Amino acid sequence: MKLTVLTADERIVSLDVEPDELVENLKAILEVETQVPLVQQQLLFNGKEVQNTMRLNAAGVGEDDLLMLVSAPTPSSAGGPAPSDLAFNPDGSAVNPIALQRHLRGDPNVMSQLQQNNPELAQAILSDDTEVLQMLLRRQHQHRVELQRRQQQELDLMNADPFDVDAQRKIEEAIRQKNVDENWEAAIEYNPEAFARVIMLYVDMEVNGVPLKAFVDSGAQSTIISKTCAERCGLLRLMDRRYVGIAKGVGQSEIVGRIHVAPLKIGTNFYPCSFTVLDQPDLEFIFGLDMLRKHQCSIDMKDNVLRVGGGEIAVPFLQERDLPIHLHDDKRLEEFPPATELSQTEAKVQRLVELGFDRKTVIQALTLFNGNEEQAASYLFGGF
Missing domain, CATH: 1.10.12 (Lyase 2-enoyl-coa Hydratase; Chain  A, domain 2)
Known part of the structure; x- marks a missing residue:
């Protein structure tokens, strides 16, 4: 496994050793690398000295862990930071974060390696906010x-x-x-x-002179208007009640009649349109496959427009900000379960990102806690 050892003279030593290696053997390797005699070495992990007779994995040392190598206290070392000031608490935070910051900032080589291998930690060391540094140290320790x-x-x-x-x-x-x-x-x-959340396809249309946000749905067999919307457009007087029944799809709704023809304005042109009328108050108007075929429409995703009449008219699909609240996808999806667990995960990611954390860190936290949003949030805020 790979280990990083930070020495008292601010050097970084990278080693590759066996997980069950004796600490004494590790110190022997460090003696060669650092010229510090084995008997004068103190090896610290998470603020505690690891004894020569211990094995690394038994001491809790794992892949990519950081150890501190300091010399035994002597009168000549009084001018530098005490070993205890550079130690770590059991939760991974620094015993003396200010001393640790100063110690690491003093060596450009150390900071250069940290900026390459752990830029988030390097930024925290260079900042003046020790709370941020402590939170990051705890978080990375918890991750390890x-x-x-x-x-x-x-x-x-x-x-x-x-x-x-x-x-x-x-x-x-x-x-x-x-x-x-x-x-x-x-x-x-x-x-x-x-x-990413997919916004459904809506365009501006007018039915009998009344402006509407029309939902373009090639999966709907018929063009549909709700009873309340038909009343607002002044079309209920034309509804043929002989065409009653049940419309089945994701759910089912009552068909209360049919309007055989009414003027539909798309862009600057008028087109005759027929509607199936449903008694469904949360639905307004669906421009379905029957009228898409009749008026030779094509859904152009490249230009983000609906082309009508073989291309003579092109109307843009609306952005989410152009839609009333009741037509937003969040409201529509409340009635149906998410299509996949990934959409749920992305929603959690977005909510945590909005709290001020970067996306990569949020994904790592959610992965760490198997998608538990509350635990990930506590972890990100340094609650662990």
Whole structure:
């Protein structure tokens, strides 16, 4: 596993050792790298000295962890920071964050490596807000602890009895979840548009001289108008009540009649249109497949317009800001479950980003807590 050791003279030593390596052997390697005699070395991890007879994994040291190498206190070292000032608390925060900041800022090489490998930590060290530094140190420590926990769980599963059905089921689920997580991370990186909210297609139209926001839906077999909307447009007097029935789709609604023809204005042109009238107050007007075909319409996503009459008229699709609140997708989707868990995750990401955290950190926090938004928020605010 890879370790980083920060020395008292502000050097960074990168090492690759076995997880069960003796601390004494690690110090022997450091003696060669730093010229500090083994007997004068104090190796600190999370604010505590690790003893020579301990093994690294038994001391809690894991992949990519940071250790502090300091010399035993001597009278000549009184001019520099005490080893305890550069130590860490059990929660990962610095015992003396101001001393740690000064110590790290004093070495351009250290700061250069941090800016390359851990830019968020480097920025916190350069800032004057020690609370931000402490929160980040705790957060990264918690992430390391959780990573070690997961690695230990995976190790336990791999060492389990191969004939234990429950153990094999857990291994299968762990592999499946890992594949899902990798697929999700790849989608976040390479196809972020898949997580964006899709605004439905609306255009401005006029029915019998009354302006409406028409929902263009090629999946609707008929053009539909609600009874209340038809009344507002002055068309109820033309409704043929012989055409009653039930409209079935995602749900079902009562058909109360049909309006055989009425003027529909799209852009600057007028077109004859027929409507199925539904007794559904939350629906206003759907421009369906029957009229899309009749008037030779095409949905042009490249130019974001609805073309009518073979292209003689082109009207733009409306932006979300142009729609009344009751037509926003958030309100429409309240009636139906989300299509995938990914849409739920993206909603959580957006809510946490709005609290002031960067997107990458939010995704890491949600991944760390298996999508639990409250725990991720507490973690981001330094509550752990």
